[in-house]
Amino acid sequence: MDRRITNHPILGALPGRETVSIYVDGREVEARAGEPIAAALLAAGIDVFRHTEKYNQPRGLFCAIGRCTDCVMIVNGQPNVRTCVTPVEDGMRVETQTGRGRWGESR
Amino acid sequence: MKTLEAEVVIIGGGIPGVAAAYYLAKAGRKVVLLERSEVGGEASGRNGGGVRQQGRDPAELPFAMASVKIWETLDEEVGIDTEYRQWGNVWTATSESGMRDLEERWKRERASGLPVEMLDHKGVEEITGVRVRRVIGGKYCPTDGHANPIFATKAYGKAASRAGARVFEHTPVTGIRAGNGEIEAVLTKDMEVRTGTVVLAAGPWSPEIGRMVGLEMPVQPVRSQLLVTEQVPGFFRQFVIWTDGDEGSYWRPTLNGNIHIGDGGSLDDELNTFKQATTLPVIEHMAKATAAIFPDLAGVSIIRSWSGTIAATPDFLPIIGPCEAVKGLIFATGYSGHGFCLGPISGKLVCELVTTGDSSIPLEEVSWRRFESGAVQSKGRVV
Numbered sequence: 001m002d003r004r005i006t007n008h009p010i011l012g013a014l015p016g017r018e019t020v021s022i023y024v025d026g027r028e029v030e031a032r033a034g035e036p037i038a039a040a041l042l043a044a045g046i047d048v049f050r051h052t053e054k055y056n057q058p059r060g061l062f063c064a065i066g067r068c069t070d071c072v073m074i075v076n077g078q079p080n081v082r083t084c085v086t087p088v089e090d091g092m093r094v095e096t097q098t099g100r101g102r103w104g105e106s107r
Numbered sequence: 108m109k110t111l112e113a114e115v116v117i118i119g120g121g122i123p124g125v126a127a128a129y130y131l132a133k134a135g136r137k138v139v140l141l142e143r144s145e146v147g148g149e150a151s152g153r154n155g156g157g158v159r160q161q162g163r164d165p166a167e168l169p170f171a172m173a174s175v176k177i178w179e180t181l182d183e184e185v186g187i188d189t190e191y192r193q194w195g196n197v198w199t200a201t202s203e204s205g206m207r208d209l210e211e212r213w214k215r216e217r218a219s220g221l222p223v224e225m226l227d228h229k230g231v232e233e234i235t236g237v238r239v240r241r242v243i244g245g246k247y248c249p250t251d252g253h254a255n256p257i258f259a260t261k262a263y264g265k266a267a268s269r270a271g272a273r274v275f276e277h278t279p280v281t282g283i284r285a286g287n288g289e290i291e292a293v294l295t296k297d298m299e300v301r302t303g304t305v306v307l308a309a310g311p312w313s314p315e316i317g318r319m320v321g322l323e324m325p326v327q328p329v330r331s332q333l334l335v336t337e338q339v340p341g342f343f344r345q346f347v348i349w350t351d352g353d354e355g356s357y358w359r360p361t362l363n364g365n366i367h368i369g370d371g372g373s374l375d376d377e378l379n380t381f382k383q384a385t386t387l388p389v390i391e392h393m394a395k396a397t398a399a400i401f402p403d404l405a406g407v408s409i410i411r412s413w414s415g416t417i418a419a420t421p422d423f424l425p426i427i428g429p430c431e432a433v434k435g436l437i438f439a440t441g442y443s444g445h446g447f448c449l450g451p452i453s454g455k456l457v458c459e460l461v462t463t464g465d466s467s468i469p470l471e472e473v474s475w476r477r478f479e480s481g482a483v484q485s486k487g488r489v490v
Contacts, residue, residue: 069337078406080337100340100364103403 004043020090037083037094038064038071049073049083053099073097077104109298111273113139115461116293117306118280118316120144121151122256123439123446124308125264125274126454129185132270134462139300140264140272141293143279143312147260150310151447153415155333155369156256156359157346158448159196161216161223161248166424166472167445168219173468174452175250181451185262189254190362194344196251199231199242199400201351209246216248223248235343238402242349253346253359256447263450280309283319290320290435306457308439310446311381311418320433325421325478326441330377331369332389332414336407338364349400356396366404368393385412417444422477425449427456428470437461438475 006014018033022040031040038061041049048058049071062070066085075081076093079101083094093104115131117124120142128140142148158178160171177184178191200206209225216223226234227244234247268274275295282294283305293300309316311328342364348357359367370393376386390412398405420426423443430436437460439453446453452468459466471477 079340080408081406100338102340 020088022088022092022094024094025096031088034087037086037088040088050097074101111300113137113300113302115304116300116302117308119308120146121310122260122450123453125267126450127306127457128267128272129263130454130458132267132272134458138272140274141278141280142276145276146264147257150415150417151260152257154256154447155357155367156253158254159251160221161196162198169468170449170452174449177451185266187262189259189262191254193252195249196346197245197247198348199245201241205351206243213246237343240402241400288434304435306437306439311416313440327379327419328381328416329419330380330414331417332385334368334393334409334412336366337410339407356393368397381416383414385414419443425473426475427473430475
């Protein structure tokens, strides 16, 4: 599934760019080099980034500018990383976070 | 001009003031408390929340030990969860000289009946349950702990009101009327509170009040800056301190999973100031110390910074007890950054002094008199 806008009525055609691979809960997802993690996830059809601590409710992208912390996930073993302002890197491991998350084994 | 009568007027709504108001009101005394801003609005509500006995000056240790006894049942007393948890205090060292200092204190504290134990690096990691770097070892006191400063101070204030004390916030004291060396009334912008007894619990603003009765008080305002991290997954439960010579930081895990980070205030910019802005050098120092000692916290976000103003005396010991020069004046101030832990016992002692004229802990070493005799030597740095 690819939800990218490849032909925008004003911005025109999506320019080509190098791609990298990130691993979301173990599944390989293709991302455009330098884009925020959140953009790659949305493009791949992933809307739920984490579940809340008290009520286990799903959360995803909200403010998209690094303020609200709704989009945090565990990235390379580090919990609470704001995916909307963190660029993808090749081989990055991204995990859906539950509550406050957990520390990964290798950081 | 409104006129009130009170048996005791307490100046200052920090924890020493509201605790005194609570115990005095409970003992049936007519109490008025005057606070220039709001209860717990200054250092009592802005501090790191440590309730600690280990590492105290020997002269202060009996007060800290007695205060912890009160903290242990304080929630029942004030009727809320103040988030006081007796989860221990780990004091760490990163140098051989720091370890020697901890060992000396350990010997002294054991002799005073404090159940402290020495830890090596592995011991610190085992007790805290987290990875620790640079630390050679530490000292652990299981009966120490921490609490929520805002909750505890406000709860004491509310309990004082419920017990019958009249607490006036946003009511700065403008003057004290005395005749023949005896206090007659405390004045505010639109009140005159007639009283024979005044408790001076105004922290760093104490010298201002002291001058109203002709006293020059050696109390200096010192800024203490703090940070708080975002909520993190399970971390240590203890209050953790690190010192090395003039450097040092401390960490308190809140019940919500945030970590409060504080600093001892060793930089010159922190001394003799009422400024409450936070500054980059101190924030950087705290953040670097945190990342260096706790590698797991290196990537964690800081979400807020703030500061409070502590009242430092030349020997960093509080001033508790009567003033011989001004009849009816009782000091409960100059806590030098230790007032949150000591607030409950301070309140009890003030109550004892008012109701019996005596105190259950000798007050000689924390007396006002020690300044008059010139025996006080300035000590290095506030911890």
